[in-house]
Amino acid sequence: MEAIQARHNLADMTYINPLPVRIWHWVNALGFVLLVLTGAQIRYTDIFGVLTFESAVKLHNWVGFAVIANYFVWLGYYIFSDRITNYHPVLDARKFATNFFQQAQYYSYGIFKGEHSPHQVQPYDKFNPMQRLAYQLIMLTAAPINFVTGLMMWDTQRFANWIAAVGGIRVVDTIHVAIFILFVFFIFVHAYMGALGRTPITHYREMFTGYEEH
Amino acid sequence: MLTKSETGSPRKPKQGVAIRTSDILAMCTALSILLLSIPTTSIAAAPTGDAMCIACHSMKMNKALEDGDQLSLHISSTDFTESVHGKFGCASCHSAIAKGPHPKPAAISNKRDYSVAANDSCKNCHKGMVRSYQKSIHASLVAEGNQKAPLCTDCHSAHSIQAKETLATVTGQPCKGCHEEIFTAYSQSVHGTARENGNVIRASHIQAPICSDCHSAHDISAVAASEKLKSACIDCHPEAKAAHQKWLPNSELHLTAIACPACHSPMAERRVDLQLYNNVKQSPVAQSDDIEFQKRLQDLDVAGDGLDPMELWNLVRQTNQDGEAVNITLQGRVEVSKGIDSHRLANKGAAVRDCQSCHQNGANAFNSVTVSIAKPDGRKQRYVANSDVLSSAVSVESVSNFYAMGGTRIKLLDGLLILAIFAGVAVPIGHIVLGKILKKIR
Numbered sequence: 001m002e003a004i005q006a007r008h009n010l011a012d013m014t015y016i017n018p019l020p021v022r023i024w025h026w027v028n029a030l031g032f033v034l035l036v037l038t039g040a041q042i043r044y045t046d047i048f049g050v051l052t053f054e055s056a057v058k059l060h061n062w063v064g065f066a067v068i069a070n071y072f073v074w075l076g077y078y079i080f081s082d083r084i085t086n087y088h089p090v091l092d093a094r095k096f097a098t099n100f101f102q103q104a105q106y107y108s109y110g111i112f113k114g115e116h117s118p119h120q121v122q123p124y125d126k127f128n129p130m131q132r133l134a135y136q137l138i139m140l141t142a143a144p145i146n147f148v149t150g151l152m153m154w155d156t157q158r159f160a161n162w163i164a165a166v167g168g169i170r171v172v173d174t175i176h177v178a179i180f181i182l183f184v185f186f187i188f189v190h191a192y193m194g195a196l197g198r199t200p201i202t203h204y205r206e207m208f209t210g211y212e213e214h
Numbered sequence: 215m216l217t218k219s220e221t222g223s224p225r226k227p228k229q230g231v232a233i234r235t236s237d238i239l240a241m242c243t244a245l246s247i248l249l250l251s252i253p254t255t256s257i258a259a260a261p262t263g264d265a266m267c268i269a270c271h272s273m274k275m276n277k278a279l280e281d282g283d284q285l286s287l288h289i290s291s292t293d294f295t296e297s298v299h300g301k302f303g304c305a306s307c308h309s310a311i312a313k314g315p316h317p318k319p320a321a322i323s324n325k326r327d328y329s330v331a332a333n334d335s336c337k338n339c340h341k342g343m344v345r346s347y348q349k350s351i352h353a354s355l356v357a358e359g360n361q362k363a364p365l366c367t368d369c370h371s372a373h374s375i376q377a378k379e380t381l382a383t384v385t386g387q388p389c390k391g392c393h394e395e396i397f398t399a400y401s402q403s404v405h406g407t408a409r410e411n412g413n414v415i416r417a418s419h420i421q422a423p424i425c426s427d428c429h430s431a432h433d434i435s436a437v438a439a440s441e442k443l444k445s446a447c448i449d450c451h452p453e454a455k456a457a458h459q460k461w462l463p464n465s466e467l468h469l470t471a472i473a474c475p476a477c478h479s480p481m482a483e484r485r486v487d488l489q490l491y492n493n494v495k496q497s498p499v500a501q502s503d504d505i506e507f508q509k510r511l512q513d514l515d516v517a518g519d520g521l522d523p524m525e526l527w528n529l530v531r532q533t534n535q536d537g538e539a540v541n542i543t544l545q546g547r548v549e550v551s552k553g554i555d556s557h558r559l560a561n562k563g564a565a566v567r568d569c570q571s572c573h574q575n576g577a578n579a580f581n582s583v584t585v586s587i588a589k590p591d592g593r594k595q596r597y598v599a600n601s602d603v604l605s606s607a608v609s610v611e612s613v614s615n616f617y618a619m620g621g622t623r624i625k626l627l628d629g630l631l632i633l634a635i636f637a638g639v640a641v642p643i644g645h646i647v648l649g650k651i652l653k654k655i656r
Contacts, residue, residue, distance in 0.1 A: 045574040045620050053569040053620065057463060107645075112652040153619075157466045164493075168543065168614025177627050181634045188638025192645070 016126050016212040018083070024074045025207055031067035032183060035060060039180050061154055068147045074139065085124045087136060100129035111196065121212045138186065142179050149176040267304045267311070268294070281324040293374035307335045326361055332372075333365045346432035354436075354591035364392065378431075389425040399557040400425070423450065436592035437553055447474045461567075471616065473549040475556040476579070477566040482555035484548055485582035486604065488526075488613060489594065490533055491545035498588040499533065499542055501595060507587050511597045520598040521585060523606035529585065530612040546616025548572070548579045573620040580604050580621050 017025070038051070038060040045053050078084045090096070102118040107130070111117075119128035127135065149172050152159040156169060166172050197203040198213060206212055271289040279285055294300055299307070310317050322328045337344035347353055347366070355363030369388040370376075390397040400406045408422035428446040429435070437443065448454060458465040476484050490499040501507045510532065512518075514525045521529065526544075533542045550556050572579050581601050586594035603609050604616075607626040616622070 042573075043620050043623055045570050046576060053573045057569075061463075108648070109652065112649040154463075156464045167611070168617075170610055170614045170617040173617050173619065174610050174624060174627065177624075178630070181627065181631045184631065185634040185638045188635075189641050192642035 012214045014212040017210040297375045350434040403559045482550040484579035488544035493541040501587040523608035527612040
């Protein structure tokens with residue numbers, strides 16, 4: 001930290017990601033990657049042979065539970081801290097749409113012209129509109145849906161009524177896999193966009209130190 | 215009421231009962247000698263009528279049947295008197311005789327019809343057994359007119375009926391008489407060899423099962439009504455559920471969706487049967503009119519090459535439109551393709567335990583699919599479906615209750631995954647290329 005601060009003026013550093021958020025993020029990242037890999041192993045045993053089906057299922061289940069528990073770290077932190085404003089700093093749809101468009105314009109054009117991002121990262125408003133939408137879709141819909149569908153498939157007997165309510169085990173699996181496919185796409189794009197900082201590792205470093213480098 | 219074995223060698227009939235004059239003289243002589251030689255006290259103690267019956271029926275005589283066949287009227291007095299029915303006498307079954315003199319010979323169309331009619335006499339004493347039998351697949355086949363389906367006498371014989379213990383032997387009689395190949399498979403199975411090699415498996419003296427232990431003796435269900443057979447397995451192997459729970463995830467689901475022999479007969483060919491199931495009544499959809507179901511399937515299967523995913527979806531949709539509000543889906547189950555394989559049960563060490571034998575694309579079990587409906591007697595009426603009904607996106611609704619991860623994965627999702635990976639790689643590359651192009655333009 002001192003080394004980083006030594007390279008930059010303190011005025012250029014803003015503490016954006018507190019420790020619980022950083023722990024959650026990296027546990028979640030590792031968990032998602034493992035779930036994607038073991039999920040692919042379960043689904044494509046005929047193509048990949050790194051793990052047996054049985055081992056892949058066991059690992060997938062354990063990692064799944066870890067990711068679910070970790071989810072509540074994230075949820076609890078944001079519910080019980082004032083940093084929830086990062087997700088809803090302004091509840092104004094029109095303004096949000098305008099900002100979203102500006103941000104998309106920046107990523108598709110302005111960034112290459114050396115323009116600054118239209119969104120200024122601040123401790124209580126750290127996400128740009130595109131991040132805000134993507135992360136909420138994932139954390140409030142896609143991830144919980146996959147947690148629940150994963151639980152149903154983990155113990156079909158215990159959750160038999162839930163499975164019936166959803167429409168059957170094939171429906172449950174189809175939803176689970178469709179969201180898995182979405183996560184595969186997200187991981188690629190998220191990893192790439194993380195490299196769009198001042199240098200390719202700036203944002204990655206920030207997720208370890210917590211400090212945003214301007 | 216004679217079994218096939220007791221019908222003697224054919225003789226040329228004249229008319230009605232084909233008895234020669236010499237036979238009549240011989241019978242009269244024999245009867246006279248018999249009556250004179252039996253002390254009066256013996257006549258009082260023994261069933262007099264039986265002696266009279268046997269006096270004639272111990273001789274070789276045939277009755278000409280309307281179909282040109284011959285019915286042997288010969289009864290072995292030893293076999294009958296030594297049978298469990300010996301003490302009850304002839305008239306206990308042939309009640310018409312007890313009413314008076316020997317009934318006038320009536321015309322009999324053929325052996326089978328005579329045996330079917332005579333079958334009723336068993337219920338005079340064995341009401342419960344006959345009631346059970348009447349619910350059986352054997353009785354259903356008889357009612358259908360199946361000429362080979364067994365009547366009481368086909369298993370128990372007509373006149374040399376033995377105690378039931380004699381049937382529960384390793385010889386396989388009487389089942390083997392009709393199901394010889396299946397019995398041979400059983401004899402080589404873990405059950406058959408255990409039974410032959412001393413029988414006692416555990417300290418509690420549980421014996422390895424013979425046919426009737428799993429199928430029951432009289433109310434033999436159609437094998438497709440597999441819950442009963444599964445119960446038979448669990449009855450002798452109560453620890454099986456707990457044993458599976460130790461290593462098999464979702465063991466209850468596996469035990470429901472997979473017939474025991476599908477894993478415990480490791481060399482068996484497997485298939486998936488999709489049975490129409492009423493979720494409101496929580497029971498298989500019963501088909502009272504076989505022809506209607508068959509016709510509907512034939513109408514749907516335009517190409518006649520088995521149901522494809524859309525045709526299967528239409529079947530479920532149409533079935534749901536029948537009658538009252540219902541919720542009919544297809545209940546999938548992995549089972550062995552040939553009944554004989556159900557009897558080739560191996561030692562549990564040889565049972566299929568490798569998950570990948572089902573949970574991977576192209577697994578043997580998912581290459582063959584049938585759609586079925588339960589007939590009133592429990593048998594299934596089946597129709598072939600294409601194996602892609604298990605991997606089509608169209609089947610998400612129609613086959614919503616059957617899914618094996620990896621084994622029956624939906625191909626459309628595979629395509630979407632490839633697209634997602636392609637897009638995931640294309641977005642960064644496209645963005646980098648876009649940046650370079652814009653820099654050049656600037």
